[in-house]
Amino acid sequence: MRVCVGTIVHHPEDARITHRQIRALLDAGHEVTFVAPFTHCNVTPQQEVRAIDVPRAVGLHRARALRAARSALRRGAKDADLLLVHDIELLLALPHKRPPTVWDIHEDTAGALEAKAYLPEGLRGVLPPLIRAMEGRAERRLHLILAEESYRDRFEGDHPVVPNHTYVPRTPPPPPGDNRIVYVGHISEARGAVEMVRLARRLKPYGIRLDLIGPADADVRPLLRDAQREGLLDWFGYVPNRHALRMAEGALAGLSLLHDVPNYRESTPTKVIEYMARGIPVVTTPLNRAASLVGRVGCGTVVPFGEVDDVVEAAAQAVLRLRQDHERRAAMGSRGYTEALNHFDWPAQAAEFVGLLERWAEAPARVAAVRAGRAVAV
Known part of the structure; x- marks a missing residue:
């Protein structure tokens, strides 16, 4: 054909x-x-x-x-x-x-x-x-x-x-680390660009750095460049998906701080499944399908929608709790990987x-x- x-x-x-x-x-x-x-x-x-x-x-x-x-x-x-x-x-x-x-x-x-x-x-x-x-x-x-x-x-x-x-590795990925959080995907205001930059600033005193892996809308690029110059995060720009996910492995948490807009409301963000496939605990806003999946599997934390500062504080607390409990984050990563392998393997x-x-x-x-x-x- x-x-x-x-x-x-x-x-x-x-x-x-x-x-x-x-x-x-x-x-x-x-x-x-x-x-x-x-x-x-x-x-x-x-x-x-x-x-x-x-x-x-x-x-x-x-x-x-x-x-x-x-x-x-x-x-x-x-x-x-x-x-x-x-x-x-x-x-x-x-x-x-x-x-x-x-x-x-x-x-x-x-x-x-x-x-x-x-x-x-x-x-x-x-x-x-x-x-x-x-x-x-x-x-x-x-x-x-x-x-x-x-x-x-x-x-x-x-x-x-x-x-x-997504493609789920046959061999279980490395366990989550303790000094890096990641976001993989397109970066825009509606996908939480402002929240992620402020979260990076909030977590910097704890030695936790943010990796942003993906292209960005023109209106948020200056924000990302300034944050990178300030040493808050590393923005890698576009990276082919298979390489981006390998880069994400070993992170403390994967972020999905999407806003409550119609296009996201009833969708399962692919990045949530991709984090699970790489053994990374998920921190997500309560979009229906994402929250249901993360809650059912026990592979992450759901933070509420709200004002930027409120979302950032909730996400920061979720990340810090994960950092303090190695066994908890390892168990979340393992449960997410197993679920992805059994139900979300392309x-x-x-x-x-x-x-x-x-x-x-x-x-x-x-x-x-x-x-x-x-x-x-x-």
Whole structure:
């Protein structure tokens, strides 16, 4: 099977796209053409894929990337058996003549608008109904994959869920240490950037340092640079997921201080599962799924939403309690690792994901959504 995969929004080393889905396709012996912003992100494509470089869609400046994407997807899908796109923007750039097409829905696009500081206020009321209309049209014309069970309510049909699981090491990772906390993932105000910097300052007298591993929104980069110059933290910028998680191993705690915004409210932050997979106790705000998972497994601490100083103090106390009790943090790390290995290991999902695409590649290009009660098994 020849698959064309496309994104103009996500990083070419995105964990879900590249290290899970494309890796699964390649391991199954399929050919992959990858349309992505390689040059913009300073990424050298994998030798195993046919790469087509496009500009990246950033902020309000997306027209050039969309124009390039139309041409790139037309080239990439010309001889493909399946087209797999990862951005709602690419619904506007699909070739008229194309193979069966799949949209992998990573987020609640309308719900995410609240966290996009670059959007003018006037657009915030206009875009949600437009996005919902695009989703409805896509449901009638394309195959859909959902990253979360909670996304089902946005659609009439019943679409398969391919969850954001991770690779869990076969060998248990090292136990948590006592002098370093970590955050892995994209850094933004809504993901707790201000809280994490203040937490680093709060913990500095105790000899505990913060490692931030991931790219950051433009509006919080000055804050991170100033904190790094002050010696509060190390900000490593973008690091490929598999290397970032190895860097995180041995940390005292992994942070997930996401705010209570619609796009996060019913999702399980992937980073929580990734910390568990690396034996790191979790400190998370009480997003429903994250709090339920951490509480059920006993692999971390849930701190309340609130004013920045209140969240920071609660997180600091959680970290300091972990530091004082080696056996407690080791037990949390061990329980998290075992749960991740048994229930969140990506290879257990990979074959079913590939099988789903293989079945769709043989289907007609236009399909109706699967109606309720006729779920596609994934």
